[in-house]
Amino acid sequence: xxxxxxMRDVSESLSQCALTHxxxxxxxxxxxRRQHANYEICLDRLGCEIIRLPEEPDMPDAVFVEDTAVVLxxxxxxxxxxxxxxxLEIESVAAALQPFRDILRIESPGALDGGDVLVVxxxxxxxxxxRTNGHAMDQMRRWLAxxxxxxxxxxxxxxxHLKSAVTAVSENTLLxxxxxxxxxxxxxxxxxxVHPDEAYGAxxxxxxKAVIYPLAxxxxxERLDKQGIRxxxxxxxxxxxxxxxxxxxxxxxxKSPGTGLN
Ligand code: CIR
Numbered sequence: 377x378x379x380x381x382x383m384r385d386v387s388e389s390l391s392q393c394a395l396t397h398x399x400x401x402x403x404x405x406x407x408x409r410r411q412h413a414n415y416e417i418c419l420d421r422l423g424c425e426i427i428r429l430p431e432e433p434d435m436p437d438a439v440f441v442e443d444t445a446v447v448l449x450x451x452x453x454x455x456x457x458x459x460x461x462x463x464l465e466i467e468s469v470a471a472a473l474q475p476f477r478d479i480l481r482i483e484s485p486g487a488l489d490g491g492d493v494l495v496v497x498x499x500x501x502x503x504x505x506x507r508t509n510g511h512a513m514d515q516m517r518r519w520l521a522x523x524x525x526x527x528x529x530x531x532x533x534x535x536x537h538l539k540s541a542v543t544a545v546s547e548n549t550l551l552x553x554x555x556x557x558x559x560x561x562x563x564x565x566x567x568x569x570v571h572p573d574e575a576y577g578a579x580x581x582x583x584x585k586a587v588i589y590p591l592a593x594x595x596x597x598e599r600l601d602k603q604g605i606r607x608x609x610x611x612x613x614x615x616x617x618x619x620x621x622x623x624x625x626x627x628x629x630x631k632s633p634g635t636g637l638n
Contacts, residue, residue: 379583381424382472382627385431386412386439386615393436393618394459396506396536401617408614412439415588415610415625422583422608424628429468437462439615440624442539443489443507444469446500447629450523452477453516458487458507469627476629480519486512491537491624496544500527501561503538530561535575539623543580545587545605551596553578568603571595579621580607581628588622 432438446453452473492503517527541556549566570577577593586606
């Protein structure tokens with residue numbers, strides 16, 4: 377097991393989650409919990425030791441731990457989520473990260489959701505979205521420069537987060553929905569575009585040997601397969617109704633900083 381993965385159990389209040397681009401539809405909590413458990417098994421299979429935080433019954437979106445922190449080699453940046461309803465989620469995640477990384481924090485008036493942060497090596501792309509603002513990006517640029525990171529901004533339109541529109545699926549390949557971002561920002565990388573019928577298909581979780589990817593997007597999965605990318609399928613249909621995707625449900629980071637593991 378060479379990575380940690382912080383996860384949090386699904387909240388019983390999930391059906392009261394924040395929604396921005398989707399209509400509210402009934403969520404089957406039992407199915408959501410089962411799917412979440414299968415996702416955990418998948419992480420375990422890919423070499424992640426799970427740190428499971430207890431359910432937060434009064435925080436509907438707390439299962440989406442990705443939004444509360446950005447974990448880098450030496451430091452963890454605790455976010456200040458753009459939705460005020462989510463700001464109580466951060467302290468327990470900060471406490472869980474404390475033993476492993478030095479902690480930095482986004483400060484007001486900065487607002488940042490981890491879902492808006494794409495880290496590719498030393499390049500950090502920050503989505504300017506309804507949840508993340510320029511103040512947060514400026515703070516990141518200032519604080520992360522001494523660690524050798526370059527921080528770039530990317531406008532996000534039409535979806536919740538930058539990582540709804542682009543994720544890394546290998547060291548040099550990005551999976552992109554070009555309708556929601558200007559993909560020329562990512563010219564140095566090989567680009568795989570989502571199938572036009574699968575707008576939400578740009579979110580995959582790359583963990584070394586494989587990409588954890590939703591069953592819901594078979595045509596995009598075919599494109600990844602053609603690129604030689606190994607896929608571990610998961611069904612996250614219930615969490616998708618809460619506008620969640622694959623990356624949002626965990627914070628994955630290397631146990632030994634500096635080993636270059638993503
Ligand atoms: C929210 O609106 O904050 C949640 N319902 C969904 C958050 C999904 N997080 C992510 O994509 N990183």
